[in-house]
Amino acid sequence: MNSALLAADCISVRMGERVILNEVSLEVREGEFFSLLGPSGCGKTTLLRIIAGFSQPSSGRLMWQGKDVTRLSPQHRDLNLVFQNYALFPHLNVFENVAFGLRMQKQSEPVVQTRVREALALVRMESHALRRVTELSGGQQQRIALARAIAPRPRMVLLDEPLGALDLQLRKDMQWELKSLQRQLGMTFLYVTHDQEEAFAMSDRIAILSGGNIEQVSTPEILYSRPSTRFVAQFIGTANFIPVDKMSAHKARHLSSGLEFDICTSDERDSAGNFPLKGELLFRPEQLCLRKTASAATCLPVTIQMRQFLGAVVRYHVEIPGSKPGLLTIDHSSVGHDTFAPGESAYVELATANLCFFKEQSRR
C-alpha cells in the first residue's frame, strides 16, 4: 500500500448516456513498468489523460502518494507524457526540445546542458542535438520525445502507444530499449497500448481494460495462465474453449467423452452453487497435443482442418466432430513432433490439471 505512487480511486467518466470509464480503481507502484492494455475504445486513453491532468473524471479521485490530485493542472504534476504522435516542437531543435521541461523548471544553464546530454545519451541521440526535429525519422523522433519526457526527471513517465507508428522491427528493438531504460532510471513507467505482445514484453504488471471496466490487474504470467474473466482469456494469447459441466468445486467433466479435468480457478463466485454447472474450460494452444493414435484417457478424436508453419511452431486448426464451437488451435514445436496433413484424423490429448473454468455466459 505504502509503495503506491499513483492510485485511481473509483474513477468514472460519463458522456451523456455513454460510460467511458466505469469505477476504475488501480494502483501503480513506485518503480514498476505498468501497462494499461485493452482494445481500442476501452477507455485507456481517457484514463491516461485523466492521470496526466488533461481531463477530469465525472466522479472518483486520483491519488498521488496519498494526496488527491484530481484537479491539479498538468503543469504541476510530477509526471511527463510521451505522446502518441510525439508532439515535438517543430520550431525548436533537438536540444531545445529536450531542454524544454528543464527550462520550465528554471534550471541553471549548466544543469540544463548536462541533463539534456544525459537524456540524449540514454536514447543514443547525442550526435543529433543540433538537428531540426523535422529532419528526423519516426524512430528518432520517438527517442527525442522519450528524452524530452525523462530529462526533467519526473517520478513517472506516461507513454501513450508510443510505438504505434513504427515498423515491426523497430518496434521490437524499442521494446527492449524502453524496458532497459526504465530499469536503468528506476522511473515508474505507465504504458498504454492495445498490443498484447508489447505489453507482455515490457510490463511488470498489466491492467486489462474492456468497455470502461478493469477486467484484471496482474503480472503477465498470471494474466496468461489464470485469466479471471473470459474476456481476458480471449484477449491474451490464443484461447480454446471446450464446453464442460462442472461437477464439484474442482472437477469438471466433458460430457460426450466422459473426460475429467481438475479446475484451479473459475470466474464464478458462488462455488458452493448447484452442480453440475454448465461452462467452459480454457486450453492454451500448448496445453493441447496431437497424437496419431488414441493413447491416454485424455484424448478426443479430431479432424485436421489447417496447418500453418510459423517457424518455431507449427499451428494446427482442428475440428472436434459433432461439437459446437468446433475449432481448436494447437501449437506444436516445429521439431520432434509428428506432422499432420489437413483432412487427416487424429487425437488431441488435453492437459487435465490447472485448468480455468468459465461459467456459461449469461450475456451481460
Added chain:
Amino acid sequence: MRWWGMPAKIWMSCFILLPFLWLALLSLQQTPAVNAPRQVDLHQYARALSPPFSNIIFNSVLTSLLAALLVLLIALPLTWRISRMPQRKRNLWLALFTIPLGLNFVVRVYAWFVLFRPEGLLTKMLLDLGFDVALVSSQLGVFIGLIYGYLPLVFLPLYSIFDKLNQSQIEAAQDLGANLLQRWWHIILPETRLGLMACFLFVFVPMLGEYLIPRMIGGGLVATLGTQIESQFLGSGRPNWPFGAALSLCLLAAAALVLLVGFSLLRWQKSERKASWSLDL
C-alpha cells in the same frame, strides 16, 4: 509552355504594374496643370515629406500600427478559443464573427457614426458615466472605427492558422510545466509567427490607406494619409494629381518599411531563439 501563367501575368501588368508606373511618372511632375511644361523633379516628394504632410504620414503610420496590433491582440485569444471548441460550436461562432462582413462597409461605419454623435447612444452613456469624450471628429473615434472595421477580416485567417496548430504540442508544453503565458510565448507565438505577421500586414496596409472611416467618423477633421490622397485626386478643392501620386508612393514606402522591419524581426527572433528563454515569464 507555361501558358496558364499568362492570365495572371497580363492581369498584373495591366492593373498593377502599368498603373504603378503611371503613378510614379505622375508623381515626378512639378505642377498639376496638364499642359504645363513637363519638368521632372522631386518637388512633390519634398512637399510630402515636410510639415504638415510629414506629420500626417507619421501619425497615420503610428495609428495604423497601433490599431493593427490591437486588432491582433483582440482577435488572438478569441480565435484561439474558437479554434479549440467542438466543431458545432466552432461553426456558430465563426458565423457570428463573419456575418457582419456581409453588410456593406459604409453602412457599418455609418452605424458607428450614429452611436458616436454627441446625441448618440454611446456618447450619452459615456457622459452619464462621467466621461466627456468627443468620438465624432476625433482621433479616438477614428481609432475605434479602424479596429472595428478590420477585426472581422483577421478572424478567418487567424482561425485557419490556429486550427492547423497541433493541440498535442500545446499539451506537451503544459505537461512539461509551461503555464498559459509560457505556452503562448514559447510555443503558440513562435510556431504561428509567419501567419501572424501576414495577418498583421493584411490589416495594417489597408488601414494605412483607409479614408472612409476617417472621412465618416472623423468628419474630415482628422487628417490621415488616406484622406489626403483621396482629396488630392477627388477633392472638391484643387485636385493635385502629382502630389496625390507622391503621397501614394509614400504610403507604399511606409508599408514596405514596416514589412521589412517586421520580417527582419522574425529572422532576428529565430536566430536569437536561445536568448528568448531568458525572458522571464
